[in-house]
Amino acid sequence: xxxGDATGMSAASQARRLKDPDELEIVxxxxxxxxxxxxxxIPYWVGGDVPERDQLIARTPEEHRAxxxxxxxxxxxxEIDVAERRVRARDVDSGAESWTSYDKLVIATxxxxxxxxxxxxxxxxVHGVQTxxxxxxxxxxxxxxxxRRAVVVGAGYIGVEMxxxxxxxxxxxxxxxxxxxxxxxxDPDMGRLVHEAMEGLGITMVNDAQVTKILTGADGRAxxxxxxxxxxxxxxxxxxxxxxxxxTLAARAGLPLGAHGGLLTDLSMRVRGHAGIWSGxxxxxxxxxxxxxxxxxxLGTHANKHGQIIGxxxxxxxxxxxxxxxxxxxxxxxxxxxxxxxxEKDARRAGLQFTSVTIxxxxxxxxxxxxxxxxxxxxxxxxxxxxxxxxxxGREGAGKRVDIAAVALTARMTVEQMTALDLGYAPPFxxxxxxxxxxxxxxxxxxxxxx
Amino acid sequence: xxxGDATGMSAASQARRLKDPDELEIVxxxxxxxxxxxxxxIPYWVGGDVPERDQLIARTPEEHRAxxxxxxxxxxxxEIDVAERRVRARDVDSGAESWTSYDKLVIATxxxxxxxxxxxxxxxxVHGVQTxxxxxxxxxxxxxxxxRRAVVVGAGYIGVEMxxxxxxxxxxxxxxxxxxxxxxxxDPDMGRLVHEAMEGLGITMVNDAQVTKILTGADGRAxxxxxxxxxxxxxxxxxxxxxxxxxTLAARAGLPLGAHGGLLTDLSMRVRGHAGIWSGxxxxxxxxxxxxxxxxxxLGTHANKHGQIIGxxxxxxxxxxxxxxxxxxxxxxxxxxxxxxxxEKDARRAGLQFTSVTIxxxxxxxxxxxxxxxxxxxxxxxxxxxxxxxxxxGREGAGKRVDIAAVALTARMTVEQMTALDLGYAPPFxxxxxxxxxxxxxxxxxxxxxx
Numbered sequence: 001x002x003x004g005d006a007t008g009m010s011a012a013s014q015a016r017r018l019k020d021p022d023e024l025e026i027v028x029x030x031x032x033x034x035x036x037x038x039x040x041x042i043p044y045w046v047g048g049d050v051p052e053r054d055q056l057i058a059r060t061p062e063e064h065r066a067x068x069x070x071x072x073x074x075x076x077x078x079e080i081d082v083a084e085r086r087v088r089a090r091d092v093d094s095g096a097e098s099w100t101s102y103d104k105l106v107i108a109t110x111x112x113x114x115x116x117x118x119x120x121x122x123x124x125x126v127h128g129v130q131t132x133x134x135x136x137x138x139x140x141x142x143x144x145x146x147x148r149r150a151v152v153v154g155a156g157y158i159g160v161e162m163x164x165x166x167x168x169x170x171x172x173x174x175x176x177x178x179x180x181x182x183x184x185x186x187d188p189d190m191g192r193l194v195h196e197a198m199e200g201l202g203i204t205m206v207n208d209a210q211v212t213k214i215l216t217g218a219d220g221r222a223x224x225x226x227x228x229x230x231x232x233x234x235x236x237x238x239x240x241x242x243x244x245x246x247x248t249l250a251a252r253a254g255l256p257l258g259a260h261g262g263l264l265t266d267l268s269m270r271v272r273g274h275a276g277i278w279s280g281x282x283x284x285x286x287x288x289x290x291x292x293x294x295x296x297x298x299l300g301t302h303a304n305k306h307g308q309i310i311g312x313x314x315x316x317x318x319x320x321x322x323x324x325x326x327x328x329x330x331x332x333x334x335x336x337x338x339x340x341x342x343x344e345k346d347a348r349r350a351g352l353q354f355t356s357v358t359i360x361x362x363x364x365x366x367x368x369x370x371x372x373x374x375x376x377x378x379x380x381x382x383x384x385x386x387x388x389x390x391x392x393x394g395r396e397g398a399g400k401r402v403d404i405a406a407v408a409l410t411a412r413m414t415v416e417q418m419t420a421l422d423l424g425y426a427p428p429f430x431x432x433x434x435x436x437x438x439x440x441x442x443x444x445x446x447x448x449x450x451x
Numbered sequence: 452x453x454x455g456d457a458t459g460m461s462a463a464s465q466a467r468r469l470k471d472p473d474e475l476e477i478v479x480x481x482x483x484x485x486x487x488x489x490x491x492x493i494p495y496w497v498g499g500d501v502p503e504r505d506q507l508i509a510r511t512p513e514e515h516r517a518x519x520x521x522x523x524x525x526x527x528x529x530e531i532d533v534a535e536r537r538v539r540a541r542d543v544d545s546g547a548e549s550w551t552s553y554d555k556l557v558i559a560t561x562x563x564x565x566x567x568x569x570x571x572x573x574x575x576x577v578h579g580v581q582t583x584x585x586x587x588x589x590x591x592x593x594x595x596x597x598x599r600r601a602v603v604v605g606a607g608y609i610g611v612e613m614x615x616x617x618x619x620x621x622x623x624x625x626x627x628x629x630x631x632x633x634x635x636x637x638d639p640d641m642g643r644l645v646h647e648a649m650e651g652l653g654i655t656m657v658n659d660a661q662v663t664k665i666l667t668g669a670d671g672r673a674x675x676x677x678x679x680x681x682x683x684x685x686x687x688x689x690x691x692x693x694x695x696x697x698x699t700l701a702a703r704a705g706l707p708l709g710a711h712g713g714l715l716t717d718l719s720m721r722v723r724g725h726a727g728i729w730s731g732x733x734x735x736x737x738x739x740x741x742x743x744x745x746x747x748x749x750l751g752t753h754a755n756k757h758g759q760i761i762g763x764x765x766x767x768x769x770x771x772x773x774x775x776x777x778x779x780x781x782x783x784x785x786x787x788x789x790x791x792x793x794x795e796k797d798a799r800r801a802g803l804q805f806t807s808v809t810i811x812x813x814x815x816x817x818x819x820x821x822x823x824x825x826x827x828x829x830x831x832x833x834x835x836x837x838x839x840x841x842x843x844x845g846r847e848g849a850g851k852r853v854d855i856a857a858v859a860l861t862a863r864m865t866v867e868q869m870t871a872l873d874l875g876y877a878p879p880f881x882x883x884x885x886x887x888x889x890x891x892x893x894x895x896x897x898x899x900x901x902x
Contacts, residue, residue, distance in 0.1 A: 006883075041818060041878045055818035157877075300883050301876035322871050329875030338875055367492060367506035397851075400881070403874045404854050410872060411862030420773050421861060423854045424780030424789055425752035426608075427492045430851070432457075432751050 002077045002087065002249070003108035004030025005037065006300055007281030009059065010307020011106050011314060012069045018315030021068040027100060028069055029089050031076035034132050035061050040300045042135040043158070046142070047165030053132060080105070080253035082274065104276050104314050107250055107263065108307070111243035111282035111298045116153075120214025125222035126237045129162060138238065147235030148172055151225040153211050155182035158240035160194070160332045163203050166238070167333065174204040174232050176211055176225055185328060186391050187343050189358070190377055193393040197335040206232070243298045245283045258285040260296035267320040269310045278314060280306025280321075287323035290341045290388060290409055291350035297324060325409040326389075329399040336399035340406045341389030342379060353382040355446040361435035363397030365427035374398040378405075378415065378439040385414035385447040390436070404436045415443040453528045453538065453700070454559035455481025456488065457751055458732030460510065461758020462557050462765060463520045469766030472519040478551060479520055480540050482527035485583050486512050491751050493586040494609070497593070498616030504583060531556070531704035533725065555727050555765050558701055558714065559758070562694035562733035562749045567604075571665025576673035577688045580613060589689065598686030599623055602676040604662050606633035609691035611645070611783045614654050617689070618784065625655040625683050627662055627676055636779060637842050638794050640809070641828055644844040648786040657683070694749045696734045709736040711747035718771040720761045729765060731757025731772075738774035741792045741839060741860055742801035748775060776860040777840075780850040787850035791857045792840025793830060804833040806897040812886035814848030816878035825849040829856075829866065829890040836865035836898040841887070855887045866894040 001008040012026050028035075036059040044050045064071045072089070078097065079088040086101040113128045115121055125145070127138040150166040152159050155177035166173045175182065175198070181191030182198060182205060198205050209227040214237055217223040224231045245262035247255075256264045256272050262285035264272045269284075271277040281303035285294040305321060312319040327340040347354045356379045364371040374394025381388055390405035392398050408418050418440035425432060433441070452459040463477050479486075487510040495501045515522045523540070529548065530539040537552040564579045566572055576596070578589040601617040603610050606628035617624045626633065626649070632642030633649060633656060649656050660678040665688055668674040675682045696713035698706075707715045707723050713736035715723045720735075722728040732754035736745040756772060763770040778791040798805045807830045815822040825845025832839055841856035843849050859869050869891035876883060884892070 038816065038818070038878065038883065040876075040883075041816060044819060044878055049820050050818050299876065301874070304883050305871065322868075324873045327873045327875050329877050329880050331877070331879055336880075340873070340875070365489065365492060367489070367501050368495060369500050399877075400848075400851065400875055401854075403852075403872075403885075404858055406873050406875065407855055407858035407862065407864075410868075411858070411864065413858075413862065417773075417861075420756065421854075422775045422778045422791070422857050423752070424778050424791070424851055424857065425491075425750065426780050426782070426850075427489065427495055428782055429780050429787075432489065432491075432755050434752075434854075 001026065001028035001106045001108060003110055004028050004035040004071060004073070005039070005108065005110060005281070006303035007307040007310065008106060008108035009036040009064060010304050011108065011278070011280070011311035012064065013067065014308050014311025015315035016067055016069060018312065018317055024315065026069045028064070028071045029075045029077050029087070030071065030073050031092055032131060032133065033073060035059060035064055035071065037132055038300060039130060042129050042132070043161035043165045045135055046129065046138055046162070047168040049168070053136065056132065077249060080249055082253050082255070082277070105278070106310055106314060107271070107277065107279040107283060108281050109246040109249060109283045112246045113239065113243050114241045115239065116211065116241065118211065118213045120216050120222060123214055123216045123222045124220060125235070126214055126239065128239050129158060130243065141236055142169060145235045149233050149235045150174070150238065151176060151232050151234035152238045152240055153225060154240040154242065155179065155205070156184060156240065156242055157328065157330045158242070160198070161330060162238045162240050163198065164332045167201065167203065174206060176206045176209050176227065176232060178210055180207055182207070183337055185339055185343070186337070187377065190375070190391045190393055193375055194332070194335065194337055198332055201333050201335070243282065245296055247283050250279070250283070258294045260285055260294065262296045264294070267322065268313050269306055269321055270313070278310040280310050289323040289325050291346060293350060295324070295326065297326065299328065325406050327402060327406040329402060331399065334395050336392070336394055336396065338392040338399045338402035339390070340402050341387065341409050343389060344379065347379060347388050352388060354379045354388055355382060355443065355450055357439060357442040357446050359435065359439045359442055361438050362431055363394065364429060365431050368427045372396055372398065374435055376435050376439040378443045380415040380443040380447050382447065383451050385416050385444065387413055387415055387418060390439070401434070401436055404434070415440045415447060419444055452477065452479035452557045452559060454561055455479050455486040455522060455524070456559065456561060456732070457754035458758040458761065459557060459559035460487045460515060461755050462559065462729070462731070462762035463515065464518065465759050465762025466766035467518055467520060469763065469768055475766065477520045479515070479522045480526045480528050480538070481522065481524050482543055483582060483584065484524060486510060486515055486522065488583055489751060490581060493580050493583070494612035494616045496586055497580065497589055497613070498619040500619070504587065507583065528700060531700050533704050533706070533728070556729070557761055557765060558722070558728065558730040558734060559732050560697040560700060560734045563697045564690065564694050565692045566690065567662065567692065569662065569664045571667050571673060574665055574667045574673045575671060576686070577665055577690065579690050580609060581694065592687055593620060596686045600684050600686045601625070601689065602627060602683050602685035603689045603691055604676060605691040605693065606630065606656070607635060607691065607693055608779065608781045609693070611649070612781060613689045613691050614649065615783045618652065618654065625657060627657045627660050627678065627683060629661055631658055633658070634788055636790055636794070637788070638828065641826070641842045641844055644826055645783070645786065645788055649783055652784050652786070694733065696747055698734050701730070701734070709745045711736055711745065713747045715745070718773065719764050720757055720772055721764070729761040731761050740774040740776050742797060744801060746775070746777065748777065750779065776857050778853060778857040780853060782850065785846050787843070787845055787847065789843040789850045789853035790841070791853050792838065792860050794840060795830065798830060798839050803839060805830045805839050806833060806894065806901055808890060808893040808897050810886065810890045810893055812889050813882055814845065815880060816882050819878045823847055823849065825886055827886050827890040829894045831866040831894040831898050833898065834902050836867050836895065838864055838866050838869060841890070852885070852887055855885070866891045866898060870895055
C-alpha cells in the first residue's frame, strides 16, 4: 500500500479480513505521521466544533499494526518499478532508502492541494488545510495571531467550510474567489444564493478576482492578499483552491493517466492494463455514470469505498465500483448546499440537451414550526426526460435531500418517474409534495412542453 | 367529485387547469365544512405547534369557487347510480335531496376511523382526530378539562403523534396498545426501540392490551379506559386505532372492492371495469411495488398524487400512478420513526424468503457535534439480494434517510448495488459511510453468506 489514509488503510483492513498474515503479508507506506483520518473534518477542528485532533483519527497506527499490517510511517515511496514489481521507499527522517518487492500493489497517494505559484504563497501566516499537520499549523498560527482579519482564497467546499471555521473563531472573513459566484460546483444562479447567504452571515465575498500575490510585512509574515484591482488585509490567509491527483510516482512509472491527471482504473479498481496493481481514492479518475466520462473527485466517501473494493480484490475476493453520480453536500454556518449529477455546463460538454427548472419549497409542511425555505434546481434531458442533475440550497433539512436524486440518477430514472416516488411524508419532515417532487413535476412538464 | 379533500380537490384543480369551465363543468360534493386540509397536521394543531386551524387549510372553498369549481359544502352523496350516470346528494342541514348526472365521476370518499364497538365509545370526553371538526372538538374538551390524565387508544402513527400532542399540552399520557410493541408498521424489534424511547419521554406504554370499554362517571363523561386486566383513569380519551376505506357508497353501487375494503383501480386510477369513473386517496387500494399485491394506505401524499393523476386523465390528458413502496415517517417528540417496503411478516406473507440485518450508526460523523445514534434494519431477498424493506428509528436526521431506500426499492436495486450509492457526505451530514450504506453492506454480506 502506498499511502496510509482512507483508501490505503481500508484496502489493507479489508484484505486482512479475507486473508490471514500467513497467507498475505501487508506492508503500508505512509509519509506522514497519521493514518486513516478524516481530512473532511479539519475545518470543524480548526473552527472549534471538534475539540481534539485525535477525534478525526478513525484508526491509529497501533490499531492497524495490531491487526497484522506492517505500517511504516514517515516513509515515502520514491519510485515504483513496475517491471521488477518493487517499490523504493525512503525514511523521511534518516533519508535511508531501500527496495521492497510486491506481488500486489495498491497506489493510494491521494491528492495534493493546488498551491498557486505566486509571490508570498509560502510566507508564514499562509496555510493549506489538507492534512492534520496543516490543520495543526493553522491552529497554532491562529493562537499566536493578534489580528482578527482572515482571507480565504477559493470559494469551493474547502473555502466555504474554512470561512465558517474562521467566523466561528471570531474572525472577520473575506473570501476571494476567481469565479463569478462561490461554489463553482453549482450553476452560477444557485451559487448566487450561496453568495447572498454568505454575505448575510457577515462574510465579505469577492468574486471574479484572481489573487496575484500575498503581500508580506517587514517581519516576513503575510499581511494582505492582492488581486489585480485591490488588496485585502489579512492576519491569516487560508488557501482552499482545490486539489489535483497526486500521481507523480505513477506517471514516472508509466501508468496510465486520464485527462484530469488521475490514474485510470477498470471497474475492479485495477490500474488499466496492469494486473496486480490497484488504485483508488483522490489519485484516480472515476466514471461519471451520468455523463459517461471520467472525472476527478476528491472525497472521503469514494476513497473509503475504493479501499473496500481494492481490499476485497487484493484479498482474493471480487467486487467492483460502478462509478459515481457526483453527489456532494456542504454547509456554511446554517446554509446547506448540495448537488448531484451534472451542472448545465457539464451537460453541454457531454453533448446533452436539457431543460432546467428551479422551484422554491420548504423543508417541512408550511405550517409546521421550523420550516425552512429551500431552492431546488433540476436538469432533465430533452426527449427522454432522464434526470441529469439536482442542486439544492437552503437551511436545515435541505442538504441530504439530494440523496433522493442521487439514487434516482443511479437508477437512470426520468423526471416523470420521479414524480411518483413514494417519499417519506409527515408535516414535521416534508410538505405533502417533497421539494424534490415539486421540482420533478415542473421538470416533467418542461420536458413535455419542449421535447 | 365525491369528496372535497386532498384527492377530490386536487383532481378538480388539475382538471380545471386542463379544461376551461365552458369545456368541463366541475361539481364537487363535500359533506363537511372544509376543503383541502391537512388531516396529518391535526396532532400538531392539538399539541399547539400549529396555533391556528386555518393554517391546515391549503385552499379554501372560496378559492376553489374562484377557479370555476361548483363546490357544494355540507352536501352528502347518498347514492351512485352507475347505470344512469348520476349521483343523489342530500343537503346535510335541510335534508333536501336531488340527483345530479355526470359524464365523469371521481370517488374520493376517503377513510373512516375505526370506532370500537364497545360501551362508552361515544361518551363525552372520547375523541377521534380525523377531521378538522374532530380536532376542534378535542381542543374544546381539553380547554374545559380540569384533570391532566389522557389515555390514547392505539399506538400507530396517529396514536404516537397524539401522545406527543398531549405531552406538549402538559398531560400525563398513557398509550394503550393491542400489539406487542407500539408502531405495528415496524417489526416488533424496532417497535421495541420506540417503546423504550416513549417511556424515556415520560409516556406510559401499555402493550398487549385490548380495550374492552370506556368507563363513564356519574356525569356521563369518560373517566377511565378498561382492558381485561386493568383500568386506566382518563380525563380525556383519544382514539387513534386507524382507519378503513370509506367505500359504503361504492359497494352499494356494485363497484369492485379489494381484500382490504378499498376500491380497486387500474394504473390510470380508473375504477376497474368502469370507464369514466376514477377513484383515489384513502378509499382505494394501491399496488405495493415490492410485494406485487394491493394494500390500503391512508396518507396525504398518495391522496395528492392520485388527485393529480385523476385530474389529468379526467381533463383529457394522460397520467398513471405506478404504485407505492410503503414509505412512512413519523415522530414522537424528538424520536424519528421511518419505514419503507416490507416488514418481516409482509415478506413472509408475500412468499418471499429474506435475510434481515440491523445496524447502529450515527446521523453525522461520530466526532461532529449534534451527532445522533440511529438504528437501521434492512431486509433483502435471498438469492437475488433485492432490497425488500428498511426501518429506521433514531433522533434528528434519522427519518428522511428512509427516502434513499424508497427510491432504491422503486428501482428494484439489490443491496449490493446500494453499497455503491453516491450519497451526500460531509461530517455535519453523515458519517463517511451513510447509515443506509452500512446496513446495505451488512445485508449484502448476509445474502452472500446465506444465499
